[in-house]
Amino acid sequence: MSIVEAILLTIVTASTPLLIAALGELVTERSGVLNLGVEGMMAMGAACGFAGAILFDSTLLGVLCGILAGGLTAALFAFAVLGLAANQVASGLALTIFGLGLSGLIGAPFIGARRDPITHLHIPGLTDLPLVGRLFFGQDAFVYASLLLCLGVGWFLFRTRKGLLLRAVGENQTSAHSLGLPVLRVRLLAILFGGACAGLAGAYLSLVYTRFWSPGMTSGRGWIAVALVVFAAWRPDWALFGAYLFGAATVLQLHAQAAAIGIPSQALSALPYLATIVALVVLSLGRRRDTGAPGSLGAPFVPDR
């Protein structure tokens, strides 16, 4: 395997969790809810996913545990912001602090454990093609699932009635409500979907990306996923592009560190965070007025009677 091929393969693995988490958050935000707790839900997914995989000795069950954990923590957030109309920004922060803490408690007994690599697709002939074979026909199931998810979210949002409904709720909650749309129920489902995606992304981190669990292993990826949604102007196709761009930046930065090119490793580690800021600025230059943000994003909704 050539070094270029190896790098390309790691870029895919680094981008997949970002893509999955960003897609979940994208749907949540399209419904008008800003959930800044992605980092916490992802951490929960990573810890519970890993714990589940070890306890049941099954990656699949582990992943399910991760999804469930993400969904459950998201339900907590939903209770606060929908049930009690709490401030969404602050509740998201609470979710992050809570998720990072609780995931530490759950994961602690599993420090030091390792999982075997999961099986990758293998199509005789195709997978063995030089350079592109492994890249296109030799990935793990999650990579293909994440691409399908991207297509699915795009199809749902822009090609189905339910998706239109969700966007309407996010765009103008008052109008949606006066038309009789179930604003809070739509948002509840969107928040749960976002949580499940973040949980899945976290489980992918601990079960596939590193194959072990360590405290704080999400290291800001949840936040980068939130930034990706803004970067993508709330569009799934752009989220795909953005996730791979950031995945590539992360991986190349690691390779540069390994190559010891005389730049302090900390400067390279800071690159993904600085790149996020730069990307947000550059994008805002392009679209001065219309950022693409849903109209009711972040506003609490209390049905008046």
Added chain:
Amino acid sequence: MRIELQQRQAPSAIARLLAPVLALAAAFLLGGVVVAAMGRSPLAALDVYVLQPLSDPWALQEMVVKATPLVLIAVGLSFCFRANLWNIGAEGQFVVGAICGSTVALATHGTEAGAWVLPAMLLLGTLGGMAWASVPAFLRARFGVSEILTSLMLVYVAELILDYLVRGPWRDPKGFNFPQSVTFDEAATLPFLTDGGRLHVGILMALVAVVVAFVVMGHTIFGYRLRVTGEAPRAARFSGFSEPRTTFIVFAISGGLAGLAGIVEVAGQIGQLKPSISPGYGFTAIIVAFLGRLNPFGILLAGLVMALTFIGGEAAQITLRLPFDLTRTFQGILLFCVLGADALVTYRVRLVRGAPAQAAGRAA
């Protein structure tokens, strides 16, 4: 079964006082559930977390020491939050403040530099925090970039800069290769309030910040402008309050106080730079600000309460072998409870059976 919120005519005064207390009680209850789920006794944990520190004079002093950075940062953050601006990167401003202030301490190390060292450190620390906070403020005011994301990303960057400095250029050559700077001279260390005690003059600065913030918020045009900007942004625009200016000012205040807290922590408490100088004060201060209901005196009280969770957390680590993540979990639960309890102030909360909300909406 579902929850129904009914807007109150006016915010309930009783609920306003009661909400934080109720939130604390609920958080302790839920925290107890977590401890029980870990197979430990919640009562033993309550004893170690709360009762023992409160009955031990040494721990009480320690509590005030830990409350100092929390109160300083949270007072600053309350200005942002009142204006509905979200500086969540106080942790980074804290670190940069510590770095900038320390340059003086390190430059004068081993010299006969006089009494100007400490004021210079505090000033530079404050300016450093301000500068770090002005980046998200500028990006927000000039380009409309979300200050939430940029201020948070800069936390990681600040921590990496500190890590680089203490492992590289600022490492103590006689420090057995430990990643830490030299220990500050006495001229660069905050004096203690009493001989042999733990309290340093930092707490006085926190108290001054509380009083000044109280006066500014309640009794100046600027404080009034902040409230209007936060509660009625359209009205604020119509009355000619410049949003970019407000953004810059509140970020400068919060960044400056976080930077001051950083250098106060290093000069008063730690005495040198290390890769990690904060157990997450910048994030915990967000909880402090909300628990104190964005009121300076409320924040002072809330800072002491949150400091208790740090002290108790450390004690529980040693005596009960309960991990520090339990403290973090509890802090998250507490913030949820505080925000949820806010609903009681603005709304009448009722549990209703049956008919979904939109049916009622349609009828109206």
